[in-house]
Amino acid sequence: MNPVQIGQVRKGLEDRFTGLIDMSDQNGQPEQRHDAFLSRALAALAVQIQRPCGNAEAARAVFDGKDDHGLDAVAVEMRGETGRITLVQAKWGAKSKQASFGEGEVHRMLNGLDMILEREFDRFNSRFQRHVSLLEQVLDTPSPKITLVPALLRAEPLNADVRTLLEGKINTLNYAEEMVDYEVLDLRDFRREILGESATSKIKLVARLENYGLEPGPPKAVFGTMTTEDVARWFSDNRRGLFARNIRDSLDLTDVNIKIRNTLLEQPQNFWYFSNGITLLCDTIKRTAGRPGGVGEFHLSGASVVNGAQTVSAIHRAYGTDAEKTAQGRVLVRLISLEDCPPDFGDQVTTSTNTQNPIATRDFKSLDDVQTTLRDDFSFRLGLTYVIQRAGERGPEGDKGCSITEAAVALAATHPNAELAAIARRDHSNLWEDRYYRVLFTPHIDAYHVWRKVQLLRVVKARLKELEEGGLARRAAAMAGYGDLLITHVVFQRLDTRSISDRETDWDAQLAHAVELTEPALRWVKSGIDAEYGPNSQVLAAMRNTERIRRVADRVVRGMAAGGSAPALDFYQLSERSGRQADAARTLVQAERIEDGTVLEFRPVTRPERREMTDWLDADPRRRQATWRNVARNQLRWHADGKSYSASGLVRKMRRDASGQDQNVQGTLHWHVPGEGSLADLAAKVRAETGLDVGDEDES
Incomplete structure (x- = not known):
C-alpha cells in the first residue's frame, strides 16, 4: 500500500x-x-x-x-x-x-x-x-x-x-x-x-448516448439513452466520487433502491420505461462522434450525478448480481453543462431535481371507489374519520378514526391467511399491490368490519407493550416487538367474529377477551417458533417469511384450541421467577470462578431499565461498575458509593435511585464480566461443568 x-x-x-x-x-x-x-x-x-x-x-x-x-x-x-x-x-x-x-x-x-x-x-x-x-x-x-x-x-x-x-x-x-x-x-x-475534493482529480467520464438530442441553451444540455452496463462501469470506476454534488445518500438500502434493482433484474427490457433516469452536471461536455438522432460519444469533465444516484447504485448492484441480464437494460440520461452558467445554477438544478414529491402506490389506491365509500361509511355510520390522503400524512388520533394504512395492516393481520401478516410485517407498502389489496379491501367491505379490526390490532399492541414494560427481555422481547401482527392473527381466531359487521354486536366484550388472550398467545407463539425452527432460530424470520409464519400460526391456533396451559417464557420474563433457581453468586464464590478485584459492568436488560437508567448511568460512569469479592454475602462493592451489595439488591437500589421504581429483579443477569458473560451465564457454565447447586438466590 x-x-x-x-x-x-x-x-x-x-x-x-x-x-x-x-x-x-x-x-x-x-x-x-x-x-x-x-x-x-x-x-x-x-x-x-x-x-x-x-x-x-x-x-x-x-x-x-x-x-x-x-x-x-x-x-x-x-x-x-x-x-x-x-x-x-x-x-x-x-x-x-x-x-x-x-x-x-x-x-x-x-x-x-x-x-x-x-x-x-x-x-x-x-x-x-x-x-x-x-x-x-x-x-x-x-x-x-x-x-x-x-x-x-x-x-x-x-x-x-x-x-x-x-x-x-x-x-x-x-x-x-x-x-x-x-x-x-x-x-x-x-x-x-479526509482530503475532500483535493483527494482526486475531477471525475472524467465517457457517455455513449443512443438517439441523442441537444438543448442548445444556455445552459447547454444533451439527452439520450445509455446501456445500464456502461452506467455500472461508471460507478465501478468512481464509486462515491460520482455523487459529489448530490444532496442524497445514494447507497441507502431504501425501498426505492431495492425496487429499481429488482426491476432491472426481473424486467430489464422495461427498465427505460419504469426509471426516471439520471441527471449529471458537468464542467464541460465535448462531443467526439455522432450526430443528433444517432449515436453520440461525449467526454465529460467534472461530472457528478445530481439526480438518479439511487438508480446508478442500484444498476451497479444489479450488474454485480447478474451481469448478463442487467446488460439488457437501458436508461435515459441527461447531461447539463455548467459552462457560461451563473455560479449558483448547478446548486439550483441539484436542489430542484431532488425535492419533487414522489407518488406512492398507496396514493393511487386512495382514488379507488372502495376507499371513498369506506370514508363516507366511517363518517355517516360511526361518526369517525377515515383518512385516505397521501402517504406520510398523519391519521386521526385515538378513537377519532384511522388511516387507510392502519386499516390495511389490521385487515392483513386478521385475514384467515396468516401469510398476509408476514407481508405486512416486511413492509406494509406491499399491501398496495393489487394481488393483496383486492383480497383485503373487498368490494362490499364496511366501516364496522374495518374499524373493529383496527381496534383489535390496537388493543393487542397495547397489551404487548404492557408486557414488554413489565420485564420481557431478549427473545421474549423480540417476540413481542416483531410478533404483534401474528399474535393479533392468533387472537382473532379465538374470538367470536361471526357478526363483526353487525351494529348490535358487543365488540367491547370481544376486545376485553382479546386483552386476556394476548399474553397466552405470546407464550404459544414462542413455543411454536421454538418447536418448528428451534430455540435459537431468528424470531424475525418467522414473522417476515410467509411459509414460516403460516406453519407457526397453524401450530399455535391448534394448540390454543386444544386448551391447556400456555407454555412458559422461562427466564425471558424477568419480572416472574418460575421454579427453583440456584444462587448464581454463591455458586461462583464456591467455585472461585471470578478473581477477587475483577471489575464488573452493569447493563440494563429490559426496555424500561434502558429508558429509565441510561441517562442516569451516563451522568456518573462509576454507577456502571462494581468490584467482585469472593465472600459469602454482598459480593459486589459498588464504585458509586463504596458500599457492598448482593447483585440483585444493588440493581434494585439502582432502579430506585434512577427512576423511583422498586421491584424484584434477577441482578445476576445485569452484572457482567466483560468478555466472558453475565454472572448468571458464568454460574450456568459452572453448574454444567461441575453439577454444583448451592441453593436459592437472595433477591433482596
Whole structure:
C-alpha cells in the first residue's frame, strides 16, 4: 500500500478524533494504544462516510472492545417511517495483512447482527448501550434497513471467496425481502473523505448516448439513452466520487433502491420505461462522434450525478448480481453543462431535481371507489374519520378514526391467511399491490368490519407493550416487538367474529377477551417458533417469511384450541421467577470462578431499565461498575458509593435511585464480566461443568 496515502489518512484521523474516542479500556503500550485508537477512529470515519455527522457524534458511535461481538461502531437514524442501522467493522493497519477481512470476520459480524435482531442488547458492552433505545425504535418499524460496512484500510478488493460468503450469509437474512445490505469501504474512500475534493482529480467520464438530442441553451444540455452496463462501469470506476454534488445518500438500502434493482433484474427490457433516469452536471461536455438522432460519444469533465444516484447504485448492484441480464437494460440520461452558467445554477438544478414529491402506490389506491365509500361509511355510520390522503400524512388520533394504512395492516393481520401478516410485517407498502389489496379491501367491505379490526390490532399492541414494560427481555422481547401482527392473527381466531359487521354486536366484550388472550398467545407463539425452527432460530424470520409464519400460526391456533396451559417464557420474563433457581453468586464464590478485584459492568436488560437508567448511568460512569469479592454475602462493592451489595439488591437500589421504581429483579443477569458473560451465564457454565447447586438466590 502507498505509505503516503496511509499517512494522509492517519493524520486526518488524529486531527478529527484525538480526545474524542473513548480509550479508557486500553492500558497497553503507547504504540499498541495508538493503533487501537486509529482502528476506532477509522470506524468513526466510516460512520461519517455513511451518515454525515460531526466528529464527536461519530466518535460516540464507536463501541469497539470487549463484548463488541464483531462490530466496532453503530449509527442509527429514522427517516420518516423507515429506520436505518449502519454497523461497522474497522481494520486499521499499515500492512495489508493487518487490514484483512476474512471468513472469521464475516462470521463474527453476522453473529453480532443476529444478537441485535434478537434484541440481546445486554450482551454488548456499555458503550453500545447508549444506542439501544434508538435501535429498538428502528427495529419496531415494519421494514428496518441495515447496512454492514467492512471498513478496511487497504487498496485491494475483498477476496472473492470472502465476498461470496458474506453475500450468502446476507441472502439468508433477506429470505423474504431485502433488509440487509453491505458496502466495503477502502483506502480510496477514506482518503477522499479526509482530503475532500483535493483527494482526486475531477471525475472524467465517457457517455455513449443512443438517439441523442441537444438543448442548445444556455445552459447547454444533451439527452439520450445509455446501456445500464456502461452506467455500472461508471460507478465501478468512481464509486462515491460520482455523487459529489448530490444532496442524497445514494447507497441507502431504501425501498426505492431495492425496487429499481429488482426491476432491472426481473424486467430489464422495461427498465427505460419504469426509471426516471439520471441527471449529471458537468464542467464541460465535448462531443467526439455522432450526430443528433444517432449515436453520440461525449467526454465529460467534472461530472457528478445530481439526480438518479439511487438508480446508478442500484444498476451497479444489479450488474454485480447478474451481469448478463442487467446488460439488457437501458436508461435515459441527461447531461447539463455548467459552462457560461451563473455560479449558483448547478446548486439550483441539484436542489430542484431532488425535492419533487414522489407518488406512492398507496396514493393511487386512495382514488379507488372502495376507499371513498369506506370514508363516507366511517363518517355517516360511526361518526369517525377515515383518512385516505397521501402517504406520510398523519391519521386521526385515538378513537377519532384511522388511516387507510392502519386499516390495511389490521385487515392483513386478521385475514384467515396468516401469510398476509408476514407481508405486512416486511413492509406494509406491499399491501398496495393489487394481488393483496383486492383480497383485503373487498368490494362490499364496511366501516364496522374495518374499524373493529383496527381496534383489535390496537388493543393487542397495547397489551404487548404492557408486557414488554413489565420485564420481557431478549427473545421474549423480540417476540413481542416483531410478533404483534401474528399474535393479533392468533387472537382473532379465538374470538367470536361471526357478526363483526353487525351494529348490535358487543365488540367491547370481544376486545376485553382479546386483552386476556394476548399474553397466552405470546407464550404459544414462542413455543411454536421454538418447536418448528428451534430455540435459537431468528424470531424475525418467522414473522417476515410467509411459509414460516403460516406453519407457526397453524401450530399455535391448534394448540390454543386444544386448551391447556400456555407454555412458559422461562427466564425471558424477568419480572416472574418460575421454579427453583440456584444462587448464581454463591455458586461462583464456591467455585472461585471470578478473581477477587475483577471489575464488573452493569447493563440494563429490559426496555424500561434502558429508558429509565441510561441517562442516569451516563451522568456518573462509576454507577456502571462494581468490584467482585469472593465472600459469602454482598459480593459486589459498588464504585458509586463504596458500599457492598448482593447483585440483585444493588440493581434494585439502582432502579430506585434512577427512576423511583422498586421491584424484584434477577441482578445476576445485569452484572457482567466483560468478555466472558453475565454472572448468571458464568454460574450456568459452572453448574454444567461441575453439577454444583448451592441453593436459592437472595433477591433482596
